[in-house]
Amino acid sequence: MIAGAIIQGTAQGINAFMGGRVMMGFGNSLAQIASPMLLTEIAHPQHRGRLTAVYNCLWNVGAIIVSWLSFGTNYIHNDWSWRIPAILQALPSVIQIIFIWWIPESPRYLVAKDKSDQALSILARYHANGNAQHPTVQFEYREIRETIKLEMESQANSSYLDFFRTKGNRYRLVVLLSLGLFSQWSGNAIISNFASTLYDQAGVTDSNSKFGLSGGQMILSLIVSVTMATLVDRWGRRPMFLASTGGMFGVFIFWTLCAGLYGEHGSPGANYAMIFFIWLFSFFYSFAWSGLLVGYAIEILPYKLRAKGLMVLNIMIQAALCLNVYANPVAFEAFGLKHSWKLYVIYTCWIFCELAFVYFMYVETKGPTLEELAKVIDGDEAAVARLNLEQVEKEVAIETHDVPQKV
Template identity: 30%
Template sequence: MLKRSATGTWLPAWVPESTVNVSILLLFCSMVQSATNGYDGSMMNGLNILPSYTNYFNLNAATTGLNTASIFIGGFWGPIFSGIMSDRLGRRPTLFWGAVITLIGILLQTAAQNIAMFVVARIVLGFGSAVSGIAGAVYLSETFSSRWRAWGVGLLNDFYYVGALLAAGITLGTGTWNTTWAWRAPSLFQGIFSILCIIILPFIPESPRWLVHEGYLDEARLAVAQTNANGDLSDPVVLVVYKEIIDTLKWEKEEGRTMSPKEIVKSPGARKRFLIGMSPGPFSCIAGNIIASYYLGAELDTAGITSNIQQLKANVVLNVWCLGCCLAGTHLVAKWGRRPTAILSQVLLIACLFIIGGLSKVYADNPTGASNAIVYGDVAVMFLFQGFYSIAWTPLLTLYPPEVMNYSIRANGYAATSFSLNALALLFVFIMPIGLTNIGWKMYMVNASWDIVILGLIWYYWVETKGKSVEEIDALFDGEKHSLVPDVELVRRGEVQIDDKALEVHIIGEVTTMKG
């Protein structure tokens, strides 16, 4: 059963009564960015292996890096606009326009006739996916109930491997074709996620935080009810969540907090939130996974596996493995916590990089005399590395930043996170093939060394956000929660009882004042 819901924007909504159904639709709509990017990384892995692609564009090391990394040029510019768009247009309309721009880029990429056209297409694609990705992460963090937020927002990025797995299978299937459709067909299929997003958008509510901030108070309460209590406006959890939202946003306005991008550096508290919240972007980017995410073929070459078909099969197996690991990691993030999971993952990554570097050196010193044990051991640790990366960084990349940042800096702060990620990715994706060509196994040792620094920063600076609503996280940075109602999860579990009627009267009075 669908119910027409006002959204405060030009994009209407007919929302299911069931909270479970709403949550499923939220997840599938917002998966567009991670699935598109996951598909892209795996697809480019496959295309960089295919002679029909490399010969068509007559690629060398530099142009291979340019073709592959150009998506991050668009991803570099997308965040400059996405935060402002999300705040002014609404979360859902920004998702819509991001998906449309992504589709345009995909069509241009499929029709590319030369390197210039291919690069421009990937810039457009990167811009669109950055816009929708930022809006999606912010939207999910603000709309999912706190009990499902870790899974809901974490799975947003876990779908990276759903897209990657589809791309790996498609490029494996088209790899034997002798026409340009061997690489054009995988490119065209990349648009399926953006189309899915556009189809689902009319059936999900707008972010209740955005609605309250824009003055759509009654619409916001309905959105809270739809995402927490099957549309029951008088449910105790709905009353507490709604009261937390209006109290916190009222406090931010009284404190003079604005939606300007300058707000992220305006005060010491905002700077602390921003620096901690943005850290997953650059940390995950330089952790070392870019080698296997975009240049698996070159990585397998260093281990002695040079057959195109064997490399494409390895690409499929790798994505199945990583999907399983990121799902397990999302469970750890939800049950164990964000910070402990990140520390565990980082320790395992450092160990793997040193082992890969050592095994690759043994093979490089004597390629003809290296035993099969060295070759397959190297590949096995490469796969372990990608799995260990997926445990923490895949869910945390979209989950942790919007949690840490408060409403006034959330969209622009997360946009800055994406900006830093794409800026570093643009650099690293471009230089990795050059580095692997020039210094080989030493790249792994260099990468492991800076991962040790990242581990220390996580250990010392990160805060734990497990089990808290985004308003309750304020207490970790401001020293207090800006609402007197009990914590949401305590009410949901029945550990704290509230006076429903008294709270309802208080809410009505506060809403009346805010409207006046």
């Protein structure tokens, strides 16, 4: 990503600039897979849900910074108006490459590579202030070790074909594909990519007013998504997905009505109502989809399929984004600004299908450890250690008990 940013910022032609974009996209794809996996696997079980949910919400921070930076450099009347934002894309990666040396390795990765002592040390340091004999640490360590051992025994090497070999893995694949598709096809891409067109439809044509509305909407999304992410372990994943998707469905009904009233009849006030529903849609989308998209995907995947599953998710996201970029402009042109409500009818029906799918297919993942979550999906066939926390506590107490010496 650093190299890609430098190439973009110093490009003397469109070909070099596009080459830098490709390099940036390649590096970003790797980061999107590695970062949430590492965060999830080193997080304390009590904090896992909140941390992974907050992680994906922070994309809004980057979006806000880039928006205001680009707004400021827009007043520079030379090439530096675009070179500065392009070069500054390297800054987060520079910060990351400096501090990565202080980030611990995943205990699950270390166990899989026969470095169990290092794994136990990391669990003890970050989950029990260095106490390797703490019952929680011992339970996590033994469960990770036994579960990975079972996974390795069942199949030495994993492949993408594993997603088709068991009922549980087929379910995981379907949910992963739905996460990637729904996260981009719920109408949010219209707001992200065609905000200017939407505000034109609502009668807002001034560029500064559009920028202010878009900037305020991103700030709202950040506040809502982070707030909801901190409540994910209290409310649960499934209720939040249902509330978010149901809210988007309801908003699109009224958004479509207002677009029709203003476009077809010029009804006074309908244009301002459209702006309100655009913001309200962002509220409901941020309620769950911003934070739970990656976190939920990681939770339903076993260790051996975790990286491959995230790759499937990201491929689906990018495919959906590509289709949005090419299909929505065609739809807007075909229907015209006055009849854009017809496009919104399609989205309304689609979001209803999403709501039904979420209701029948998304299971609750709140509570269990990453290893225990396999039981939720695979049932008795789950390749997971069968440990009892109370038994582990007794064994740890016996091992750490000081036996008085005989005199």
